[in-house]
Amino acid sequence: MGRYARGEAAAFELLYRRHELRVWRYLQRNLKNAATADELMQEVWFAVARDASRYLPSARFTTWLFSIAHNRMIDSIRTRRRHMSLESLGHESEEVTRQLTADPGASPVAAAVARDEAAALIRAVEDLPREQREAFLLQVEGDLDVEEIARITGSSFETTKSRLRYARTKLRQMLKEYV
């Protein structure tokens, strides 16, 4: 970030490519809508570029990045809640699941089983309650610890820990049922 703030555009591209997919998955799996995730993705990274000079190297870049993504997403959810039903937001999760299970490379049985399991897990993540889902995604996609997640989501440490525990318990339960 420091290099980009000093005018080195290539440094930004490096950062973008390193974190692109994680931020996008965080947005897309929380919102269950690829178009909205794209829209927010653009806004998040525009904000990163614009505020590069304000970034403090003492804070982890991923914490800063995901806090921007979280704030944009919450704004977007609030806005969309007023304008569309949640049903329309959820249409794509089934499509993602369908794509996962219908991967053209599905020849070996083991790979097919793995894909089914993966699809089931993605679906289960998307079915988690919003706060649990977000905490879980911040942990696995942002690689953030409980304290960082609590700070970003504006929750207490204990609440965040509980959300993560519930989320993981549900996902494990789902996987057990699946197996």
Place this chain on the structure above:
Amino acid sequence: MTEDLDEIYRRASALDPSRPSEAVRRKVLEHAAALAAAPPRPAANRARWRPAIFGTLAAAGLAGLLIMPRVFNPHAPTESADTSVPAEAPPAVAAPPLAGAPPLAGAPPVNSAPIQPQNAQPEAAARSRAQPNARSLVEATPRTADASRQGASRLEAAAKSGAAAENTIASVQPASPQADPSAALRQAAETGDIQKLRAILGTQVGIDAPDARGRTALMLAASRGQAESVDVLLAHGADPNAVDSDGRTPLKAALAADQPAIVAALRRAGAR
């Protein structure tokens, strides 16, 4: 087990074919490159708001000190008392040199003025010593009443002309934000209210709908330095080359407002 779950999740993510769109990547990288190429904003500009705020606060404090004695002076006549003198009121309250103006701090209150009502003075004394004063008071009283009447009629006239002016202004001003979604859009863009801006953009509002002076939401956001509003508007397809009635474009507005980040964003979006 935690590691197992994370591992399964990572495997699932690797198998998930959905990806961010290439167009988004291109736009983001171009935007970032443009910002990197823009000259850094001088620190002096960023610090300008401080003296401005302190100056404003100092002026407000001074104004407060000047107004305070007038507000809290229990003897000060109110404006309404000056303009609505009842007909039965004792006519001999001497008109101060500046009738209707509240007294300055420390000035003797009107009620304790040395000139007393005519009927309160002994007749002889009034005839022998205060004849000219009494006459002047008698003469002054109708003049004060006349002045009051004239003042009232002037106030009425002013009110009428004010109402007329208001009607005229209303006829040329754009509709209020509550009534007109495009006005609300412009206001949200100008003030940087991103949540509201997104909410309005979610409706069927014309993103480039101009106000009475031909200014679009993007122009207003650019001129106010609302970089986030500019980003959101550009992401929603706002016209970066719209021209207002003074021939100004969003780019010119951003240049005039010394907003290099916005200038870069607009140029990236094709502003000329």
